Every structure is written in structure tokens, then in C-alpha cells.
Amino acid sequence: MGSVNLAYDYPLLGAFWTVMWIFLWVMWIFLLFRVVVDIFRDDSMGGWAKTGWLVFTIVLPFLGVFVYLIARGKDMGAREQAHVRAQLEETNRYVRETVGATGPASEADQLAKLSEIRARGDISDEEFRRAKEKVLH
Structure with a gap:
């Protein structure tokens, strides 16, 4: 049996072409999924x-994706941005509902709380007067 020289059987240029074809295949799969997601999102x-678009991209994937990108690709970015914006607004709404009002209390609210505390007898009239002056200044 003769020895096999692997470097000669698979030169560096062959490895480069293999890596390039794998990269292009992964990019193609990514683009195909982006188009299918955009079809459902529109x-x-x-x-x-x-x-129709979905059948076209499944039956003739290369032609279907390229025709879709030419015909409707200009608005794909806008639809993606609108989707992200809607998700962000929904998250912000959820956070606001969960956390509640986090802004500073108004002077009227602070004075009302001070009055309640004084009515319960937790602070004296002098402490109430000093706290009231702090709030109003």
C-alpha cells in the first residue's frame, strides 16, 4: 500500500473554496428565513x-427569494424597525404598569401625606411646619 499525501490531495485553494461555499450556504439559509419571516410579518x-409568495419561495427558492427582494425588499427594513419599535413600546408599557408611577410626588401629594402623618400623631405641629416649609421651598 502506498502512502497518501493529504496536503497534495486537498490544496489550500480547495480549503478556501470549501469555506467560501459553506459561508454562502449559511448566508442563503439566513436570507431565506428573513424573507419567510417578512412574508408573515407584512x-x-x-x-x-x-x-403565493410562500409557495413561490418554497417551490423555487432561489428565484422566489430574488424576485421577492426585488419586488418587496425596499420595505423589509421598515417592517423590521416597526416590529422592533412595537416590541420596545410593549416592553416599556409592561414595565410602567409593573413598577407604577416612579416620578417625584407633587407638592400637593407631599403636603397631603404630611397632613395624614400629623393627623395620626406621628409628628408634632412644629415638625409638620418645618417639613411643610421644606416642601414649599
Whole structure:
């Protein structure tokens, strides 16, 4: 049996082409998923239009994706930004509801709380007067 020289059987340029084809294949899969997600995310299309584009991209994936990018690709970024903005607004709304009002209390609110504390007898009239002056100045 003869020895096999692996470096000769698979030169550096061959390794480069293999890495390039793997990279292009991964990018193609990523682009295909982005197009499919955009088809479902687009509210301006009806159900039949979405079905048509989806069938087109599944049956003829290369042609379907390229035609979709040419015909509707200009607005893909805007739809993605709108989706991210809606998610951010929903998160902010949830945080505001969960945490509650975090802003500083108004002078009227602070005076009302001081009056309640004085009515319960937790502070004296002199302490109430000093706290009231602090709030109003």
C-alpha cells in the first residue's frame, strides 16, 4: 500500500473554496428565513398574497427569494424597525404598569401625606411646619 499525501490531495485553494461555499450556504439559509419571516410579518398583504409568495419561495427558492427582494425588499427594513419599535413600546408599557408611577410626588401629594402623618400623631405641629416649609421651598 502506498502512502497518501493529504496536503497534495486537498490544496489550500480547495480549503478556501470549501469555506467560501459553506459561508454562502449559511448566508442563503439566513436570507431565506428573513424573507419567510417578512412574508408573515407584512400586514399590507392579504392571506392569498402571503400564500403565493410562500409557495413561490418554497417551490423555487432561489428565484422566489430574488424576485421577492426585488419586488418587496425596499420595505423589509421598515417592517423590521416597526416590529422592533412595537416590541420596545410593549416592553416599556409592561414595565410602567409593573413598577407604577416612579416620578417625584407633587407638592400637593407631599403636603397631603404630611397632613395624614400629623393627623395620626406621628409628628408634632412644629415638625409638620418645618417639613411643610421644606416642601414649599
